[in-house]
Amino acid sequence: MYVTFLGTGAALPSLDRANTSLLIENEHKNKTILIDCGGDPYRNILRAGKTAESIDAVFITHAHIDHIGGLPSLIESLRLGGRTDALPIYAIAPVTEIIHKLLDVYSFEIIRETWSYPIDIHTIQPGEPFQMAGFATTAHLTLHSVPCAGIRLNSPEEPAAILGYTSDTKYTNSLKDIAANASCFITEATYIQGNEEMADKVGHFTAQQAAKTAQDNHVKSLGLVHLSAPHADEALARAVAAKEYSGKIIIPRDGSTIHFTESLDATVENGLAHPVALQK
Ligand SMILES: [Zn+2]
Numbered sequence: 001m002y003v004t005f006l007g008t009g010a011a012l013p014s015l016d017r018a019n020t021s022l023l024i025e026n027e028h029k030n031k032t033i034l035i036d037c038g039g040d041p042y043r044n045i046l047r048a049g050k051t052a053e054s055i056d057a058v059f060i061t062h063a064h065i066d067h068i069g070g071l072p073s074l075i076e077s078l079r080l081g082g083r084t085d086a087l088p089i090y091a092i093a094p095v096t097e098i099i100h101k102l103l104d105v106y107s108f109e110i111i112r113e114t115w116s117y118p119i120d121i122h123t124i125q126p127g128e129p130f131q132m133a134g135f136a137t138t139a140h141l142t143l144h145s146v147p148c149a150g151i152r153l154n155s156p157e158e159p160a161a162i163l164g165y166t167s168d169t170k171y172t173n174s175l176k177d178i179a180a181n182a183s184c185f186i187t188e189a190t191y192i193q194g195n196e197e198m199a200d201k202v203g204h205f206t207a208q209q210a211a212k213t214a215q216d217n218h219v220k221s222l223g224l225v226h227l228s229a230p231h232a233d234e235a236l237a238r239a240v241a242a243k244e245y246s247g248k249i250i251i252p253r254d255g256s257t258i259h260f261t262e263s264l265d266a267t268v269e270n271g272l273a274h275p276v277a278l279q280k
């Protein structure tokens, strides 16, 4: 399984980190799932060296703007790009409600009856397995300031290769449903350490809490995302996490790809295929 990070930042994007969003591909790289849709998703996919047309399914974890705000833009860009295949979008009920509202707002432009491809919105139940682009998937509620679901997916080729991704959350017992014995556990570290009270209040993790969850759930590798700009000190986040978690810690950058199989520990390639050229 491959996970490419289209963004690794929190709600406020920075030059280095777009809103957190993941592209998941199977081992044969012929099935692709997009997780969340903040900011400028189509361009982020291109910048990561991938093609947006290859997306087989979209999963939206929750309706915060940094996770859903770019969805109408993605839908329009895919039409302009010539898509004709149906686009399945999966989310829990409170989120599909917002997706329908967003599409209603743009119904003068996104005219679904004559759109170049069907937009299929699927409401999924937490805890109930479903198939998403060939991946056996289960969504589980996390504990955030709005209804939010993380996911646990099995590789189509090697079901024992498991990815768990929480999206935004503070500590809750149900995270074990996402994390337990995962080959790769990706979670958020909006804060690093010492902001536990604030993190709890706004429904986020510190790197320390994320790493403790990884350790308690015996995950094989840990990826930390949703780093907020003033706290995005990778070295400090790694050092703090390493005190709690003894496995491999990955702090991906935008464009990084993690690869893992049942037998192969997670490896990471860093960097955008098409970085922004800053003018001096
Ligand atoms: Zn967020």
Ligand SMILES: [Zn+2]
Pocket: 062, 064, 144, 168
């Ligand atoms: Zn959020």
